[in-house]
Amino acid sequence: MCHPDPCHPEPVEGRHGVPCHPERSDRRERSRRTGSMADVIDDRRPSLPELRHTAAHVLAYAVQDLFPEAKPTIGPAIENGFYYDFDRESPFTPEDLERLERRMAEIVKADYPMTGRVVTRQEAIDAFAGNPYKVELARDIPDAEPITLYTIGEFTDLCRGGHADSTGAIRAFKLMSVAGAYWRGDEHNPMLQRIYGTAWHDRAELDAHLARLEEAQARDHRKLGAELDLFSIEEQAGGGLVFWHPKGAVIRGIIENFIREGLRERGYQPVVTPHVVSERLYEISGHLENFGENMFGPIEVEGQTFRLKPMNCPGHILIYESKLRSYRDLPIRYSEFGTVYRFERSGVLHGLTRVRGFTQDDAHLFCMPEQLQHEFEQTVEEARRLMDAFGFTDMQYVLSRRAEKDRTETDEIAEDAIRKALESNNLPYDVDEGGGAFYGPKLDINVHDAIGRSWQLGTVQVDFVLPARFGLKYRGSDSQDHRPVMIHRALAGSLERFFGILIEHYGGAFPAWLAPIQVVVTAISQDQNAYAREVTARLEGAGFRVTLDESNEKLGYKIRHWKTQKVPYILVTGKQEVVDGTVNVNQRGVDEKRNISVESFVEELRKTIEAKQ
RNA sequence: GCCGACGUAGCUCAACGGUAGAGCAAUCGCUUCGUAAGCGAUAGGUUAUCGGUUCAAAUCCGAUCGUCGGCUCCA
Numbered sequence: 240m241c242h243p244d245p246c247h248p249e250p251v252e253g254r255h256g257v258p259c260h261p262e263r264s265d266r267r268e269r270s271r272r273t274g275s276m277a278d279v280i281d282d283r284r285p286s287l288p289e290l291r292h293t294a295a296h297v298l299a300y301a302v303q304d305l306f307p308e309a310k311p312t313i314g315p316a317i318e319n320g321f322y323y324d325f326d327r328e329s330p331f332t333p334e335d336l337e338r339l340e341r342r343m344a345e346i347v348k349a350d351y352p353m354t355g356r357v358v359t360r361q362e363a364i365d366a367f368a369g370n371p372y373k374v375e376l377a378r379d380i381p382d383a384e385p386i387t388l389y390t391i392g393e394f395t396d397l398c399r400g401g402h403a404d405s406t407g408a409i410r411a412f413k414l415m416s417v418a419g420a421y422w423r424g425d426e427h428n429p430m431l432q433r434i435y436g437t438a439w440h441d442r443a444e445l446d447a448h449l450a451r452l453e454e455a456q457a458r459d460h461r462k463l464g465a466e467l468d469l470f471s472i473e474e475q476a477g478g479g480l481v482f483w484h485p486k487g488a489v490i491r492g493i494i495e496n497f498i499r500e501g502l503r504e505r506g507y508q509p510v511v512t513p514h515v516v517s518e519r520l521y522e523i524s525g526h527l528e529n530f531g532e533n534m535f536g537p538i539e540v541e542g543q544t545f546r547l548k549p550m551n552c553p554g555h556i557l558i559y560e561s562k563l564r565s566y567r568d569l570p571i572r573y574s575e576f577g578t579v580y581r582f583e584r585s586g587v588l589h590g591l592t593r594v595r596g597f598t599q600d601d602a603h604l605f606c607m608p609e610q611l612q613h614e615f616e617q618t619v620e621e622a623r624r625l626m627d628a629f630g631f632t633d634m635q636y637v638l639s640r641r642a643e644k645d646r647t648e649t650d651e652i653a654e655d656a657i658r659k660a661l662e663s664n665n666l667p668y669d670v671d672e673g674g675g676a677f678y679g680p681k682l683d684i685n686v687h688d689a690i691g692r693s694w695q696l697g698t699v700q701v702d703f704v705l706p707a708r709f710g711l712k713y714r715g716s717d718s719q720d721h722r723p724v725m726i727h728r729a730l731a732g733s734l735e736r737f738f739g740i741l742i743e744h745y746g747g748a749f750p751a752w753l754a755p756i757q758v759v760v761t762a763i764s765q766d767q768n769a770y771a772r773e774v775t776a777r778l779e780g781a782g783f784r785v786t787l788d789e790s791n792e793k794l795g796y797k798i799r800h801w802k803t804q805k806v807p808y809i810l811v812t813g814k815q816e817v818v819d820g821t822v823n824v825n826q827r828g829v830d831e832k833r834n835i836s837v838e839s840f841v842e843e844l845r846k847t848i849e850a851k852q
Numbered sequence: 853g854c855c856g857a858c859g860u861a862g863c864u865c866a867a868c869g870g871u872a873g874a875g876c877a878a879u880c881g882c883u884u885c886g887u888a889a890g891c892g893a894u895a896g897g898u899u900a901u902c903g904g905u906u907c908a909a910a911u912c913c914g915a916u917c918g919u920c921g922g923c924u925c926c927a
Contacts, residue, residue, distance in 0.1 A: 312926095313925090315925055315927090316925090318925090330856055330857095331856090332856095332857095363927090373927075376927045377927075379926095379927085380927070387927085396927075397927045399926095400927095415921095416857095417855090417856065417857090417921085418855070418856070419854065419856060421854075423926070424923070424924050425924090426853075426923075430855055431855090433922070435922080461920095465863085466863090472919095474917080478918075587923095588919095763885065763887090764884040764885055764886095791882095792890085793885050794887055795889070796889055798888055799887090799889055800888085801888095802888055823886080823887080825887060832887070
């Protein structure tokens with residue numbers, strides 16, 4: 240892939256703002272005005288965004304009381320909660336949060352009604368004379384929009400609206416954390432002190448939310464990565480650089496083989512390109528200009544300047560243009576597990592999902608425009624095969640179109656191809672207007688994991704720009720030169736990121752076909768060790784990943800140890816099993832134990848693995 | 853990069869100006885055990901690094917490195 244977003248997408252869940260709905264706000268006001276029956280029904284409990292937005296006001300009220308010097312700025316509802324940014328010399332401490340929480344509880348208990356009124360721009364500016372942020376906001380409100388002030392108790396805020404009727408509606412809330420945040424998200428602006436909170440209709444919802452956070456924490460791939468000895472990031476080596484330990488590398492190998500198999504079946508040709516190439520290549524491709532700040536710095540050797548490869552496409556293009564291509568050769572599909580290095584600011588590095596070096600399951604297709612649809616269909620099909628195998632059954636497609644003003648004739652061709660590819664496979668999709676890359680439309684593939692979080696994995700992008708920059712061509716049936724279209728595609732995205740998501744999806748309990756250790760064999764006492772060794776040898780002979788535990792521990796200890804390692808099968812061999820020539824199967828997630836012959840077990844596990852379970 | 857919190861044994865944590873300690877893991881014994889922690893012993897640390905304050909620093913101060921939570925939500 241050639242552009243930054245496909246490889247490091249943010250989880251779709253997370254920090255998305257929830258817009259306020261002015262039309263649904265101020266029910267009490269309307270109710271008072273009209274006094275009709277309908278308003279009794281309308282007097283339902285507030286929506287979560289309304290509730291949370293109100294909680295943000297309550298927080299600001301509490302801050303005004305306890306820290307009068309702090310200037311409130313903005314405080315919207317967000318997914319799962321709300322935040323409010325304040326301008327204040329010193330940051331809020333955890334103790335401050337506790338005090339604020341207590342004050343907020345009083346404000347909630349007092350059940351202040353939320354009252355709003357429309358004011359003129361000048362009135363608003365005067366009302367917040369000491370607060371340049373609010374003044375700036377008041378100045379920026381478009382003329383067409385009403386300017387409104389909302390009051391609870393002794394606290395009035397400039398606000399568009401969209402609240403609960405009164406503060407008493409907030410039945411369950413909690414302040415979560417403090418963070419620095421730039422005014423309007425721009426690092427050139429002053430840094431504000433942000434307080435994050437969460438708010439819910441009742442205690443049970445809040446508790447459920449906190450439980451979800453705990454569940455997510457228990458699945459955190461950074462924690463599991465260490466506990467299960469899958470990978471590490473080494474301080475001595477530098478941030479954002481991943482060391483795959485043997486157990487992680489087993490899983491990576493399985494992922495790679497799976498992808499490789501699909502690529503081979505669909506006519507991709509594997510290629511391999513260098514990690515360090517002349518900077519000149521990235522001048523031609525435009526990466527230096529457009530992507531330079533995400534590239535590692537120049538490397539000088541014998542007067543020549545080299546760069547670490549941030550993307551694989553220029554390399555694949557060089558292979559394409561290494562000889563004359565005929566229309567009969569197209570489409571040409573080059574694939575590579577291409578390792579790329581990108582500079583990410585230290586503060587944004589995160590486990591396996593945001594790194595500085597990673598390997599993409601990358602491929603570039605060179606084709607004629609009329610071949611686009613077919614190639615898209617193939618790609619989407621392959622993506623489904625991949626997601627399915629790795630347990631992501633809930634997929635979502637997003638077609639990102641270029642903004643209307645930038646759209647060109649070729650974009651229409653490409654979009655049309657993407658739509659037809661999806662529609663002919665009966666795949667529903669969302670459209671993101673204006674979300675396309677600057678060089679063309681793209682299709683993003685998202686999945687939901689086991690606890691409902693959404694992640695963007697694959698992307699397929701159409702590119703008319705790079706072929707032009709490199710002057711790519713093929714000889715058509717008319718003996719004239721024509722320009723091919725390129726498709727960039729990565730389905731898993733980056734293997735590091737994919738692995739991280741996979742760890743969280745399975746909570747580290749990988750199905751047998753992926754598990755680094757599929758079977759542990761252990762005897763009850765040392766007397767049966769010889770038999771356990773024999774069983775181990777037979778399982779290894781069958782091609783399974785087996786570990787023999789001959790340690791001098793009680794069975795309960797060994798079971799506990801391997802259970803915490805989330806091994807799918809523990810085979811216990813005691814006196815009885817030696818006599819019968821069987822093994823006792825302790826299967827992860829299955830309460831009953833069974834005694835079966837070694838042959839039966841081999842057969843069973845073989846089938847399980849073949850079924851990719 | 854910026855704001856904040858935090859870096860003590862492999863891991864989880866204690867000691868919060870006065871001799872660095874526990875549990876787990878590891879190693880070695882004893883135990884030979886039937887499905888999530890047997891018993892004992894041993895070893896393990898320039899308290900992230902560098903500098904400062906002090907009679908004395910893991911502890912206070914500063915810098916550096918690293919980790920973690922945030923930093924496109926717009927009244």
